[in-house]
Amino acid sequence: MDDTALRRILQQFGLSDKEIDTYLTLLEHGEAKASTVADAAGVSKRYVYSISEKLEDRGFVSVNDHVVPTTIRANPPEEVIASLTDDIETMRPALEERYSHAAPETERFEVIKSRVTVLKRIRSLIEDAEEEVTLSIPKDNLDEVADSLRAAVDRGVLVLLVVADPDGTADLPLDGVASVVRAWTEPMPTMLTTDQRVGLVAPTEMIIRSNSGARAIAFTEPRLGPVIVGSFLGNYWPMAEEVYVAEPVTLPETYTNFRQTVFQATLHLRADTPLRARIRGRRTRGGETEDELVGRVVDVRQGLTEPANNAFPVENTLVVETDDGLVTVGGGGAFIEDFEAESVTLDVLDEAIDEE
Template sequence: MSGTDPDLRDQLKSFGFSDKEIDTYTTILTLGEAKASAIAEGADVSKRYVYNVLGEFEDRGLVEIHDHETPTTVRALDPSTVVDRLSDTLSTLEGNLDALYEPDPEVDRRYEVIKSTATVRKRISRLLREAENEVSLSVHASIVSDLAADLRSAVDRGVLTLVLVNDDGTDAVERDRFEGLGSAVRVWDHTGPMILSVDRTHGLFSPPEVVVGPPTDQQAIGFTEDRLSPALVGSFLGNYWPLATEVYVDGPSEPPETYDRFRHAVLDATLHRRRDRELIAEVSVRPARSSEPFETRRGRVTTVRQGLVEPTTNNIPIENALVLDDGSEEFTVGGPGAIMETYEARRVTLETPETADQSVSELLDSSSKV
């Protein structure tokens, strides 16, 4: 189905469809109802690929799978029904974004539309160079080499750098070449949107063809917004990161180390505990969902719940938390805006019993004996 109308392909790509997904879905539309083998032949893809992607199509409300029949058949849903569902989704998204949008003249919030591919690439590089604490990046494999120096520099500066490499099969991806390009690097065998969030404030978002491929009328959105960026990171970690395959994880910083970004502390705590290192955490916290003053608490790290590296230990994809024991109670700590944990933290220091002061070590020794 490579002859599909270019405008239709661009429209479907803007909703996250890869080229192979477009070929498969438009084939199903053309056939109306068919077996997997007929769909594979019409789309020029493997039958195995058809079976893999049908579940996603069903979740998106694009098709019905009649697996009670032999052989299994797939029926395309009426496009008007599909468009109505997409419209409802966009309306919900608009409402959620409107709820976040409360302009404050004292806060720097800017938005811009970027049409030039060269400008988008330069902006990605600049934001990577300016990153101080945290980077979340989803980008096509074909331009990773162009960003390699900036990514390595961010890692060397101690920036938590999560890199999701999109590989739609058009290029041979040598996965071992990603060593050192992030705190954690994953590869996803699809082409998703280009996503960049830096320091919970700055970012970019665009369809993938804005960054790779021939000239396009698609556009990127650049922003400086301290509420939109965390929502984008939540989508990155909740929707895309869990689907990808881990190919590289950097080593943790040596304690004692202080973290202004909670996820970085969670990642390093995970890596230290996998090396059987006992950890003590000093945290600046306040009760979750409150505006009370922050206070300092210390405790032994007993559990880490996270979805940043494999194997994951969280209950939902965006959960990243520390469980601490201060000798009198065990309590949970999450990052800014925590809702599942007892406390939210704005700063974390990780130590070992050897680097902690004597009184803390004695306290933790007594808690471990309880």
């Protein structure tokens, strides 16, 4: 290693140019008086004393001030290396902790060129879903993702599925494949979102033909996910025909996905199940602190399953009868409702609940 490379490395350890000059001079002399080092390094004797204290603190040199005149000795290189190594290892836990918190996210946008890769990615994203999946896919490709969809439903994920099928879906095994399945007789892009933050969009021809030359876009973007879901529910979902609806789950259940809450409440109310809701969240007007709401669910506004009764495609609302009167409840970001829910526990209402 030449002097230039050595100086560059010493700079990386925090030594200034004059500190490096002083240290290299001491290495060449082994041990020397401050005046000798000052003359050789081209600095003042006072500066040598000042720098020597700093170099001693770093483990580079030892200052012998028990003799007159004071001498400065360069520590053996193996001791210096050992000291620097210890310093680096000491940093490791703190660096690793900070790195885990600030690790780069998955690339936000990715172009996918292969049909096989698109279908593999769809399965992978569905398998990672925790709360919600929205998916549109051609009928002929449903079998390729059906097992992943059924597993998602089994673990409590809300799955809203549109099958693009010009010929109808009578011959498709739909049981358990989704929470709600709709069929549309027009071609449509393959659109997937999971948990409203990751997903992909692929042109129809890319999925139905292996060498179409079309490209899909995968995304990891919390701000884009709700836009794709809004397009799915607003533009495609109302146009498709409902062909399957799952049975309601056994209660009690606690949900942080509000669409799943409204969907299950809808199914139970249609089955004449008296429902109680315990809701954590905050008032949408002047509610700065967390609050809790308990009452009977008397109505819903939704468009997830027919017949729809919401005023706009993404409206999902619980109407809850409380001791203070009727309260409307929406999900995250609610503004037209009275209450914004963070989590909801649905339970079968004991008629003696009025005593609570």
